[in-house]
Amino acid sequence: MRIAVGGIQHETNTQAASTPLEAFIVGGGWPGWQKGEQIAATLGAMNLPVSGAIAALTADTRVGEANIVPLIWAAATPSGRVEDDAFDVLADEVIDRLLSAGPLDGLYLDLHGAMATVSHDDAEGELLARIRACTGDALPIVVSLDLHANISRRSFDLSDAMVVYRSYPHVDMDECGARAARLLIERIMRGKPWAKAMAEINFVAPLTAQCTLVEPARSLMMLLKRTEGDERLASMSWASGFSLADVACRQQTVLSYGEDLATVQRVGDQFARAIEAQRERFTETTLAPADAVDEALRRVAAEPGLPVVLCDTDDNPGAGAPSDNTAILRALVERNADRAVAAIVCDAQSALASHAVGAGARIRLALGGRAPLRGNVPFEGVFIVERTTDGRFTGTGPMWRGSPIDLGPLALLRVEHTGVHVIVSSRTMQAADQSIFRHVGIEPQTMRVLALKSSVHFRADFNEITSSVIVVRTSGTA
Template identity: 80%
Template sequence: MRIAVGGIQHETNTRAAITPLDAFILGGGWPGWQKGAQIAATLGAMNLPVSGAIAALSADARVGAANVLPLMWAAATPSGRVADAAFDALADELIERIEAAGPLDGVYLDLHGAMATVSHDDAEGELLARIRARVGDALPLVVSLDLHANVSRRSFELCDAMVVYRSYPHVDMDESGARAARLLIERIVRGRPWKKAMAEVAFVAPLTAQCTLAEPAQSLMARLERLEVEEGLASMSWASGFPLAEVSCRQQTVLVYGDDAKAAGRVSLAFAAAIEAERDRFTEAPLSAGDAVNEALRRVAAQAGLPVVLCDTEDNPGAGAASDNPGILRALVERAASRAVVAVLCDAQAASAAHAAGVGGRIELALGGRADAPDNTPYEAAFIVERTTDGRFTGTGPMWRDSPIDLGPMALLLVEHTDVRVIVSTRTMQAADQSIFRHVGIEPATMSVLALKSSVHFRADFNAITSSVIVVR
């Protein structure tokens, strides 16, 4: 079998700034735009769907490594709507490479499912429609999607199958790509599409309530996995939607594939009803920055040991925020916190000033507060530069394992006359991997308070070293 492999990944927060093509070229938390043989060479065994798919296809004797045809893969840090010119450039090259690959038995694509452009709320649907217009409807096409995908009816109908991650934090991205690849092989062998059903759920929960390490998502996902086996389905998925994409297709969906159309419809509707029945449990109770810090310091005093996490979900760059709100930093200083660190505040000017001053230098800054967001004002103070780096390091946690990360010039700053520190960067990445701290010389488990600009992904790497989590609004 000759199978083409590629992908375009972007999670769009429609309130954030427009995303240019450079964001895909540079990457950030993930490698930048990869083409052809670069995909396998660069991404290797990273926790990425395309990596898992390539490995699964190459290991299957019916395909083999020589018949896996890498096209292109690009991902950008979550941000605002993708510029139309950027989307067109990415889509055009992907389609041109599909056509240049010659006769194909199938196509696997690593997509997100919550990408929107300036002109298209449903960017994946638009991309798939363009592909189908060039390759026809008969060519088997299977895609993997992020758990936060906003799946439209249009994109669902254009694919032979869609496979969604089953964990949040997304520790199973590579396995989801492998599942999609195996499903594609099965689709080619059977010679005909499955019957399929899609059920929609009327609400989308806050990101922090979608965590599959907690209820009710944990039990629902376990139930889905049992149903897939018990009902003899080819595949079953649940996409919980991305709440920060204000688009027409924002929704939760249940996707079912099998040989019996009636059974697929019945299972999809029943599971959608089960999600709806848990609606009141998909909630969060965030605290203000001041109240959250007060509670964190109370917990630290009561249970000396592992650090408390302040989850700065509102300024999470993993959901498209600017990652430059110093509100928690200000609250930590005002309350005289000790052994507290904020990560990562994105301020290229501050990073540059720190590098110019050098380690041990004293600099006065109006830190952060540039993005147009509620209660986001610069924090004016004097800082001592404790460490400067080039921002290039390798991820070590379950999600970013072996991934080369490039956040541009970085610095560790100490607020003068305090025991509160902040890690600043030039480019954004949510603080979901301990390597970010170790890169600037901090062992996170030795701190009292870790203020992390992340919603849920941090749990994969930090849960084992922290005592509790407080969600901050």
């Protein structure tokens, strides 16, 4: 079998600033734009769907490495609508490489499912339509999608199958890619499409309530896996949707594939009803910054040892927020918190200024607060520059394992006369990997309070070293 492999990944927060092509070229938390043979060489064994798919295809004797045709792979940090010319450049590159690939038996695509451009609310559907226009309807296409995908009927119809991550934090991205690749081989071998059904659910839960480590999502995902065990089903997936994309197809969906239409419709509808029955449980208690810090300090005083996490979900750059809100930092300083770290405030200007004066220097800054959001103001004060770095390091946690990370000039600052630290970057990345702290010389487990700009992904690497989590309300866009 000759199978083409490619992908374009972007989670679009339609409230955020638009996303140019440069964002895909640079990357950030993930590597930038990869072409052809660069995909396998660069992404290797990272926790990415395309990495898992290539590994599965290579291991299958019916395919093998020689018969994998790499197209392109590109991902940008979640942000606003992708600029049309950026989407066109990426889509054109995929299609040009497809047209020059020669005869193909199938196509695997690593997509997100919640990408929107300036002109297309459903960017994945638009990409699939352009691909079908040049390959025809007969070519088997299987797609892997993020758990937060907003799946349109158009993209569902244009693909032979869609396979969705089953964990949030997304520790199974490579596994999902492998499942999709094996499903593609099965589709090619059977010689005809499966019966398929798509059930739509009319609500999308807050991101913090979608975590599959806690209820109700944990039990629902277990039910999904048991249901998929029916021998009449080839695949079953649940996409819990991305609420920060203001698009027509913002929804939860259940996808079912199998031998007969009646079965796939029945099991899909049953699982959709199981989700709807849990609607009232998809909630999250949140506290204002001052109250959250007070509660965190009360907890660490009552049970000293492991740190408490302040989850700054509203300013999570992993969902497209600017990552420059300083409300929690201010509350930590006002309450004279000790051994506290806020991560990551994205402020390239302050990072460069810290580099200019160097480690050990004293510097006055108006830190963060640059995004034009209600209530978003800089934190003005004097800082001690404790360390500066180039912001390049390797992820070590379950999600970013082995991924080269480049956050640009980076600085570890301490607010003068306090025990409050802040990590300042030049590019955005959610604080969801312990390597971010170790890169600047901090062992996170030794802190008392960790203020993390992340919604859920931090749990994959921090749950074992922290005592509890407090979700905080700030004025970010996530």
